Amino acid sequence: MTEEKIRVLIAKPGLDGHDRGAKVIARALRDAGMEVIYTGLRQTPEMIVEAALQEDVQVIGLSILSGAHMALVPRVIELMQAEGLDDVLLLVGGIIPDEDVSALVDMGVSGVFGPGTNTEAIARHIQTTLAAAHS
Amino acid sequence: MTADHTLVQSVLGGDRRALARLITRVENQAPGAFDAVSLLYPHTGHAYLVGITGAPGTGKSTVVNAYTRSLRAAGFTVAIVAVDPSSPFSGGAVLGDRIRMTELAGDRGVFIRSMASRGSLGGLAAAIGDVVRVLDAAGFDYVLIETVGAGQSEVDIARMAYTTVVVDAPGMGDDVQAIKAGILEIADILVVNKADRPGVKNTVRTLRAMLDLGHRLRTVGHHSAVVIQPGAPPAEQVYDFWDVPILETIATEAAGLDTLREVVEQHRAHLQESGTLADRERERVVSELSTRLRDTLLARLLDQRAPDVIEDVIRRMVARELDPGSAVRELINGR
Numbered sequence: 001m002t003e004e005k006i007r008v009l010i011a012k013p014g015l016d017g018h019d020r021g022a023k024v025i026a027r028a029l030r031d032a033g034m035e036v037i038y039t040g041l042r043q044t045p046e047m048i049v050e051a052a053l054q055e056d057v058q059v060i061g062l063s064i065l066s067g068a069h070m071a072l073v074p075r076v077i078e079l080m081q082a083e084g085l086d087d088v089l090l091l092v093g094g095i096i097p098d099e100d101v102s103a104l105v106d107m108g109v110s111g112v113f114g115p116g117t118n119t120e121a122i123a124r125h126i127q128t129t130l131a132a133a134h135s
Numbered sequence: 136m137t138a139d140h141t142l143v144q145s146v147l148g149g150d151r152r153a154l155a156r157l158i159t160r161v162e163n164q165a166p167g168a169f170d171a172v173s174l175l176y177p178h179t180g181h182a183y184l185v186g187i188t189g190a191p192g193t194g195k196s197t198v199v200n201a202y203t204r205s206l207r208a209a210g211f212t213v214a215i216v217a218v219d220p221s222s223p224f225s226g227g228a229v230l231g232d233r234i235r236m237t238e239l240a241g242d243r244g245v246f247i248r249s250m251a252s253r254g255s256l257g258g259l260a261a262a263i264g265d266v267v268r269v270l271d272a273a274g275f276d277y278v279l280i281e282t283v284g285a286g287q288s289e290v291d292i293a294r295m296a297y298t299t300v301v302v303d304a305p306g307m308g309d310d311v312q313a314i315k316a317g318i319l320e321i322a323d324i325l326v327v328n329k330a331d332r333p334g335v336k337n338t339v340r341t342l343r344a345m346l347d348l349g350h351r352l353r354t355v356g357h358h359s360a361v362v363i364q365p366g367a368p369p370a371e372q373v374y375d376f377w378d379v380p381i382l383e384t385i386a387t388e389a390a391g392l393d394t395l396r397e398v399v400e401q402h403r404a405h406l407q408e409s410g411t412l413a414d415r416e417r418e419r420v421v422s423e424l425s426t427r428l429r430d431t432l433l434a435r436l437l438d439q440r441a442p443d444v445i446e447d448v449i450r451r452m453v454a455r456e457l458d459p460g461s462a463v464r465e466l467i468n469g470r
Contacts, residue, residue, distance in 0.1 A: 031225045035227060054155055055155065056158065
């Protein structure tokens with residue numbers, strides 16, 4: 001009777017109020033069979049990591065359009081490590097300049113997805129990365 | 136010690152990460168999770184379980200948020216289980232109850248868990264029952280179970296709670312909706328949220344009228360249901376009547392929520408003084424036992440019968456060669 005589902009937290013840190021992208025991703029991942037916890041706007045890194053811990057998610061997706069990603073992402077990673085969430089996949093979406101992408105990946109972000117990304121590609125990225133981590 | 140034993144020890148020690156992990160294992164009905172719940176069972180019974188349900192759009196999550204803040208101000212710790220439906224098509228879900236609960240973030244005395252209904256063979260109530268037990272054993276004073284009030288599964292879940300709060304709001308097409316959902320019968324307390332909206336008096340009046348209509352039914356129906364169980368306590372409890380209060384709240388402004396907290400306390404005292412709490416506990420155990428027996432026996436039977444045998448029965452039923460009653464007899468007894 002065991003039934004496992006991929007659980008994903010989608011959060012919008014920072015002050016901008018545009019959550020269309022986050023909602024589109026949330027629905028796309030639901031349609032891929034995942035359980036998506038959507039936490040809404042203006043989340044602090046502390047709130048995001050605490051929610052991820054309580055919800056025991058395998059994936060955190062951050063939607064950042066404000067340009068504050070180089071400040072927010074390191075803070076989220078730092079808190080994830082402090083709470084022992086090292087094995088949780090961290091994804092970033094939104095407006096991220098090309099030159100910052102490799103810096104984010106170096107910090108430990110598993111994937112950066114800009115506008116126009118095929119939502120199925122994100123679901124596949126999650127599925128294959130988690131499957132690889134399990135085997 | 137197995138991994139689950141270690142998790143149990145950590146949960147009892149107050150480790151939030153372990154708590155979250157164990158809930159996942161219970162929810163997944165992972166092997167070993169049942170044993171973990173057995174180990175925790177002696178540590179349960181401390182938490183007071185409150186069910187909060189109502190139609191979409193009535194502001195349940197906001198009520199839960201404001202009610203939790205009131206409980207926290209009074210010094211209680213609170214766990215919240217927020218249940219949302221799974222998509223019947225993909226099996227996935229978008230769980231959005233936390234959006235209304237951001238004020239609770241960062242408070243170590245609060246633990247929020249979102250749950251998808253998943254829709255496995257009546258397994259939701261069983262899974263929630265175990266999740267609630269894990270949170271109870273972890274030491275929370277209150278466990279709030281929030282569900283979308285839409286049908287039988289909510290009634291089953293409400294049965295798990297000691298006090299059930301049903302949330303309504305003006306302009307929801309109350310009279311028809313409430314009858315349809317059959318949800319008034321499970322309410323111990325009715326909350327009319329968004330009480331700053333026009334039409335609130337009308338909503339309260341309609342609900343009051345419907346409660347009065349259902350009055351006779353409740354006293355001999357709902358609460359005495361246990362009387363027909365073998366070995367049940369005598370029928371005096373039929374006269375222990377709790378007059379369902381209707382409270383007005385504006386949850387976005389936290390108005391009326393201290394009153395809700397006090398009325399839940401009064402209901403709790405009523406249940407204890409009238410002896411109804413023990414009856415409810417018994418009713419809950421009977422209901423959970425029968426649900427679990429049914430699910431387990433069904434799973435076992437389906438396990439034992441080859442898929443083509445079941446497929447053949449279905450084919451003959453579709454072809455009108457076999458009626459449902461005979462099909463059941465055949466699957467249980469063989470041809």
